[in-house]
Amino acid sequence: MTGSHIKQALLRFYDSLVLRHAGISLALLCVLLGIALSGIQNFQLDASSDSLVLENDADLRYYRVVKSRYGSDDYMVISYTPEQDMFSDATLQAIRTLRDELKILPRVESVITLLDAPLFLSPPVSLFAMGRDYQTLEMESVDLELARKELTTSPLYGERLLSADGKTTAIQVNFKADTVQRRLLKERDRLWEKKYSRGLDAMEKQELATLDESIRQENSRILQQEEENVAALRDIVVRHGGQAERFVGGIQMIVVDMINFIQGDLLVFGVGVVLMMALTMAIIFHRWRWVLLPTALSLLTGVVMTGVLGLLDWRVTVISSNYFSLLLIMTLSIVIHLVVRYRELHHACLDMDKPVLIARTLRSMARPCLFTTLTTVVAFGSLIVSGIRPVIDFGWMMAIGTVLGLVLTFLAFPMIMSLLPSMDKEPASTRPPVTSYFARLTDAYGNKILLVAVAILIFALLGLPRLGVENRFIDYFDENTEIHQGMKNIDARLGGTTPLEVIVEGMGKAYWSDPVVRDQAAGIHKFLDDLPETGKVLSVDTIMRVFEEVNVGIPLDNFYLSLMRRQMPDDVQRLVIAPYLSEQHDQLRFTLRVRESDPDLNRQALIETIRGHLVEDMGLAAERVHVSGMLVLYNNMLQSLFRSQIMTIGAVLLAVMLMFMLVFGSLRLALIGIIPNIIPSAFILGAMGWFGIPLDMMTITIAAIAIGIGVDDTIHYVHRFQKEFQEDRDYLAAMYRSHASIGRAMLYTSVIITAGFSVLSLSNFVPTVYFGLFTGFAMIAALLANLTVLPKLLVMLRPLDERMAGMREVSQALFGWLGIGDSKRGGDD
Numbered sequence: 001m002t003g004s005h006i007k008q009a010l011l012r013f014y015d016s017l018v019l020r021h022a023g024i025s026l027a028l029l030c031v032l033l034g035i036a037l038s039g040i041q042n043f044q045l046d047a048s049s050d051s052l053v054l055e056n057d058a059d060l061r062y063y064r065v066v067k068s069r070y071g072s073d074d075y076m077v078i079s080y081t082p083e084q085d086m087f088s089d090a091t092l093q094a095i096r097t098l099r100d101e102l103k104i105l106p107r108v109e110s111v112i113t114l115l116d117a118p119l120f121l122s123p124p125v126s127l128f129a130m131g132r133d134y135q136t137l138e139m140e141s142v143d144l145e146l147a148r149k150e151l152t153t154s155p156l157y158g159e160r161l162l163s164a165d166g167k168t169t170a171i172q173v174n175f176k177a178d179t180v181q182r183r184l185l186k187e188r189d190r191l192w193e194k195k196y197s198r199g200l201d202a203m204e205k206q207e208l209a210t211l212d213e214s215i216r217q218e219n220s221r222i223l224q225q226e227e228e229n230v231a232a233l234r235d236i237v238v239r240h241g242g243q244a245e246r247f248v249g250g251i252q253m254i255v256v257d258m259i260n261f262i263q264g265d266l267l268v269f270g271v272g273v274v275l276m277m278a279l280t281m282a283i284i285f286h287r288w289r290w291v292l293l294p295t296a297l298s299l300l301t302g303v304v305m306t307g308v309l310g311l312l313d314w315r316v317t318v319i320s321s322n323y324f325s326l327l328l329i330m331t332l333s334i335v336i337h338l339v340v341r342y343r344e345l346h347h348a349c350l351d352m353d354k355p356v357l358i359a360r361t362l363r364s365m366a367r368p369c370l371f372t373t374l375t376t377v378v379a380f381g382s383l384i385v386s387g388i389r390p391v392i393d394f395g396w397m398m399a400i401g402t403v404l405g406l407v408l409t410f411l412a413f414p415m416i417m418s419l420l421p422s423m424d425k426e427p428a429s430t431r432p433p434v435t436s437y438f439a440r441l442t443d444a445y446g447n448k449i450l451l452v453a454v455a456i457l458i459f460a461l462l463g464l465p466r467l468g469v470e471n472r473f474i475d476y477f478d479e480n481t482e483i484h485q486g487m488k489n490i491d492a493r494l495g496g497t498t499p500l501e502v503i504v505e506g507m508g509k510a511y512w513s514d515p516v517v518r519d520q521a522a523g524i525h526k527f528l529d530d531l532p533e534t535g536k537v538l539s540v541d542t543i544m545r546v547f548e549e550v551n552v553g554i555p556l557d558n559f560y561l562s563l564m565r566r567q568m569p570d571d572v573q574r575l576v577i578a579p580y581l582s583e584q585h586d587q588l589r590f591t592l593r594v595r596e597s598d599p600d601l602n603r604q605a606l607i608e609t610i611r612g613h614l615v616e617d618m619g620l621a622a623e624r625v626h627v628s629g630m631l632v633l634y635n636n637m638l639q640s641l642f643r644s645q646i647m648t649i650g651a652v653l654l655a656v657m658l659m660f661m662l663v664f665g666s667l668r669l670a671l672i673g674i675i676p677n678i679i680p681s682a683f684i685l686g687a688m689g690w691f692g693i694p695l696d697m698m699t700i701t702i703a704a705i706a707i708g709i710g711v712d713d714t715i716h717y718v719h720r721f722q723k724e725f726q727e728d729r730d731y732l733a734a735m736y737r738s739h740a741s742i743g744r745a746m747l748y749t750s751v752i753i754t755a756g757f758s759v760l761s762l763s764n765f766v767p768t769v770y771f772g773l774f775t776g777f778a779m780i781a782a783l784l785a786n787l788t789v790l791p792k793l794l795v796m797l798r799p800l801d802e803r804m805a806g807m808r809e810v811s812q813a814l815f816g817w818l819g820i821g822d823s824k825r826g827g828d829d
Contacts (some may be wrong), residue, residue: 025809026415027407033300036307042222045259046317057636061189063628066503068182070579070589073499073629076250078171079395079489083243086166087144091244092137095169102173104277107225111170111434114151118572120550122146134572155545156576159495165547168493174250175252181218187211189621195216198341216315223259241556247486250499251630254473257483262321268766269325269760274299277332277756285339285746289420294335297412301331301405303463308404309397318496318697320394321400322771325757326705329775330376331405333712333749334369338413340745341365346423354422358414366410372712373406375659379708382651383701388640391648394701398708403511435743438787439736444816446792452680453789460679460686467689469638470603473498474596478764488597496535496593500631502528502610505624508586512561518544520618521588527613528590533598534607539590540580594631603635618800641700653678656711666717673714674758675793680778681706698767702774709775710782713746717786721794731795735752750783 024200067073080098082091093111102111118134122143125134135142151162162169188211191204200208230253237246274295303326309316344362345352380402383395434740442449448780474497477484487497504524510517518541525541528534547556547564565573580589594601607627614625656677660670681703688695695702720742724734753776760772794800 023419025411026419029412029415033304036304036311039307039310039312040303042312042313043125044308044313044320045262046216046219046223046315049286054453057633059628059632059636061193062626063630064182064189064587065543066501066626066628067177067348068186069582069585069587072175072177073501074175074177074252076173076175076230076248076253077490077494077497078173078233078237079168079245079247079249079414079486079546080171081168081493082682084168086162087137087148094240094244095171097387098236099119099171101236102171102233105173105229105236107175107177107178107229108173112158112161112174114169117157117161117577118481118547119147119150121150121292124550154549155542156538159493160538161492165493168489169591170490170494175229177219177664178323179217179321184211184215184218188215209403216313222464223255226252226261229582232542233528239686245481247489249483249486249490251498253483253486257481258318258476258765261477261763261768262318265760265763265765265768266321266324269763271773272759272762273325273328273756277328277752280752280755281748284752287423289423290339290343292414293413294332294339296416297335297409298328298331298405300412301401301408305397305401305404305585308400314393314397316397317390317393318398318767319390319700322698322768323394323397325760325771325775326398326708327401327405329753329779330373330402330711330712331409332753334373334406334409334579335413336749336752337369337716337742337745338362338365338409340742340748342417344741355418356415356623362410362414368716369406369410371659371663371719372715374404375656375663375711375715376402376708378655378659379652379704379711382655383648383704385644385648385651388637388644390697391641391644391701404619433740433744433747435739435747435787436736439739439745442735442788442792442795446796447476449788453675453785456679456683463686463689464682465689465694467695468794469642469695469700471638471694472596472598472601474592476696476766480764481764487624491535491595491597493534497596498594498626498629498631499628500534500592501592502590502592502614503626503628504588504590504614504620505626507588508581508583511583511588512565512582523618524588524590524614528592528610531606531609533594533601533748535593535595537590537592538580540577540588542580542736546576557702587784604639606634607635608610638695638697641697642695648701649681649707652707656707659711660714663715664722666799668797669718672790672793672797672799673718676714676782676790677707677710679789680781681709683781684778685772695771696767698771699774702771702778705775706782709778710785713750713782713786714790716742716746717790718794720792722800725800730801733797735791735795739787746786748782750779754779 002505043500078098078717081090081097082094084091092115096115099111099113102108115137118135119136119142120134123146137144137147148166151157152164152166158164160170188208191200191208191211194200194204195208230248234248237248261708277298278291278295281294281767282288285291286417305327306324308314338361341364342357345357345360345364354382376448377399380395380398384392474484474487474491479485490497502524504521507517507521511521522544523539525537525539529537544556551560568577581587581590582589594603594606610627611622611625614620615622653674660673661667664670664673685703687693688699717738721734721738724737725731726739727734727737757772757776758777761769761773763769
């Protein structure tokens with residue numbers, strides 16, 4: 001069967017199914033929607049550590065080894081500031097009640113409060129009695145004033161359990177490590193290591209796939225438990241907090257709140273975006289059908305895609321959580337172009353039968369809509385070169401969703417229009433379209449516009465070196481949210497929020513017997529403690545300083561330390577020594593908490609400073625020094641995302657260039673078309689650099705998104721310009737006519753989407769705010785570039801005088817058999 005026969009068969013099938021039997025076809029489409037809706041209940045967001053780290057990260061494997069040796073760093077901290085004195089009976093009883101109820105929560109391993117802290121100076125005990133004669137606040141014999149002094153000034157408890165002013169205490173809730181998850185992760189790490197070193201055979205690949213699925217299920221179960229724990233913990237704190245100021249913080253809290261904010265934004269602000277876009281369409285079109293139809297079709301694409309994700313158990317991460325909003329953009333753009341073209345044809349040919357009018361609308365817009373969709377798919381598909389799983393998934397989601405939007409729109413639009421009653425002729429506006437002003441502006445000041453574009457690019461290029469990815473967890477949340485206030489409070493009063501660990505190899509076995517090693521450990525501890533970004537630092541040197549306070553005037557030589565260790569009970573050693581020293585693995589461990597509210601916090605610089613000091617200044621071998629923790633893993637992810645931006649942008653631009661060559665059939669047109677797509681993305685990134693706005697996990701793909709948005713305007717405009725040029729081969733006249741026709745659709749689309757996305761600025765989740773603002777800005781920047789820079793370049797460079805016939809023939813051969821029109825045919829467009 002020839003291409004022509006295939007084309008005719010497809011056209012007959014489409015005409016019969018979609019146009020002549022619209023009711024039946026619409027019913028079938030509703031069935032498809034029903035199937036998709038059944039999958040929405042399985043839709044899940046994934047904010048587990050797997051979605052925040054790199055699978056081939058050596059630091060990740062080491063982090064899990066450290067957790068298996070020293071225990072999990074999975075804990076939450078409650079900041080408790082009572083109105084009464086901290087050591088009053090009422091306050092201590094309130095803390096006791098709170099502690100006892102927290103202990104019975106699922107997965108809670110222990111709860112550490114000032115009530116449980118061994119006190120060695122209240123009253124003072126001897127070095128050899130420390131292990132058996134210490135006091136706690138639960139004992140009647142304790143001296144409360146001495147206890148107050150010890151808890152506020154002790155290197156072991158100060159800013160860990162009690163603030164320096166004695167007014168705020170910390171309640172640390174430690175959670176049990178999940179043994180099933182740990183076993184699965186250990187097995188997967190083994191296969192990952194082999195995968196990136198020697199490769200896997202077929203059986204091992206199957207084993208890895210099975211492990212991935214098991215870990216996904218386990219992560220879902222644990223995340224559900226964490227959500228329940230956080231909710232229960234918050235409820236307990238509220239019910240038993242008494243007359244006190246209370247805040248909750250911790251990594252688990254950050255993850256749960258991040259998911260809750262994203263889910264809330266998807267629902268609440270998703271509805272808000274749709275309502276704002278509908279209101280804007282009502283103002284522009286003045287008819288309910290032109291409000292409800294685009295809104296319904298845009299939502300249809302988002303809902304069906306969400307159902308597909310649920311049916312496939314394809315989980316959305318923080319990076320890809322904006323897929324729904326972006327699909328609204330892509331689909332709405334297609335629908336608005338169809339609506340504007342339908343209204344143009346209806347106004348020009350009032351006596352045309354509705355089926356013919358619908359068919360002409362679809363035929364005239366099929367080619368540019370297909371081209372824009374394919375180019376957008378290629379742009380988002382190029383994200384796979386990042387090599388980062390969440391970014392790759394986002395690229396595939398957007399590529400599939402964009403195609404889905406095109407297919408559903410070209411199926412549902414004619415069906416619904418066929419069933420709606422015919423319209424009366426809409427009154428023609430007596431005023432010229434707004435876009436005609438851009439045509440006159442370009443005609444009169446085109447050269448100055450190009451100079452402004454060059455200035456913008458220079459501005460962007462100078463701002464790009466200032467662009468970074470360093471952002472604090474606290475900056476993700478509005479300052480009025482509980483989690484923001486909690487992190488700020490804990491940072492200021494209780495020694496920091498985010499845990500970080502420094503492991504030094506080759507010092508554990510010799511620590512007790514070698515004073516030089518002890519001096520080195522003390523030097524490391526002091527260095528870490530003096531860093532402005534760090535809060536509370538704990539190590540074996542901490543307990544050594546306590547020993548010194550207890551035994552003033554007694555030299556802590558090897559003899560005394562040996563006696564002390566032998567007399568210290570196992571439970572005390574597990575509390576104050578085992579977490580920081582491992583003779584079995586010959587390691588010293590320094591744990592510190594980083595102040596998230598420090599305005600100068602730079603994770604990458606902090607990690608490099610620590611490593612640099614220990615290796616270069618202290619002379620330790622690089623392989624002996626390890627900086628570990630979720631802070632390191634998250635930083636590695638951000639740095640990798642940042643590095644991949646250059647590769648991704650290059651791949652996207654190259655892919656778009658190739659598609660432009662195929663679509664336009666001209667290298668010159670492709671080069672001209674790429675320029676207005678570079679300007680918006682470069683300007684956004686440059687402006688972020690100049691204003692110190694860091695890229696985060698949601699805005700890291702903003703350049704690709706800006707290009708994906710811009711290519712839509714470029715293809716529609718150039719396609720229409722080519723057809724208008726064939727009328728009289730007059731570049732200026734073609735520009736004016738293009739602005740008056742397709743320019744209006746571009747303007748309407750940009751204004752509607754920008755107005756809708758402005759609603760996101762009301763979110764309490766800052767990445768959502770930035771995403772909404774930058775997406776709206778990308779829409780406006782792309783519109784301005786394609787209504788000024790693009791037409792000026794077309795008029796000035798006159799690329800249609802010398803067409804690349806060969807490339808044009810390839811383009812027509814590839815797409816012509818689909819029955820989507822021919823660029824030589826001007827009557828239908």
